[in-house]
Amino acid sequence: MSIVTLTESAIKQMDSMLLEHSKPAIRLELQGGGCSGFKYNWTLEDNLEERDEVIDLPNGKFAIDNSSIMYLLGSVVDYKKEVFGSYFDIQNPTATSSCGCGESIGF
Numbered sequence: 502m503s504i505v506t507l508t509e510s511a512i513k514q515m516d517s518m519l520l521e522h523s524k525p526a527i528r529l530e531l532q533g534g535g536c537s538g539f540k541y542n543w544t545l546e547d548n549l550e551e552r553d554e555v556i557d558l559p560n561g562k563f564a565i566d567n568s569s570i571m572y573l574l575g576s577v578v579d580y581k582k583e584v585f586g587s588y589f590d591i592q593n594p595t596a597t598s599s600c601g602c603g604e605s606i607g608f
Contacts, residue, residue, distance in 0.1 A: 514580040519561040526562040
């Protein structure tokens with residue numbers, strides 16, 4: 502069982518990003534900050550940590566750092582395309598609050 506569920510749309514976008522930037526992994530982590538206390542941070546990575554939660558993608562890996570796992574348990578990551586932009590949308594069942602932009606959450 503994975504910590505998070507990736508939709509087909511998210512998987513396709515992550516694969517596209519990994520190929521475009523010649524990177525082996527994309528990472529999601531929570532950092533302190535944002536208007537609700539924590540913010541999502543996305544990075545393209547060359548290296549994975551031993552304690553990362555890793556999901557295999559067709560063209561690379563999706564990683565969650567060890568300290569963020571408990572906050573992301575049960576989340577669904579989707580990729581949405583809208584008229585004025587596109588973004589990864591995270592439905593996080595452990596969050597108790599979030600800001601309007603969806604990039605900052607509280608617990």
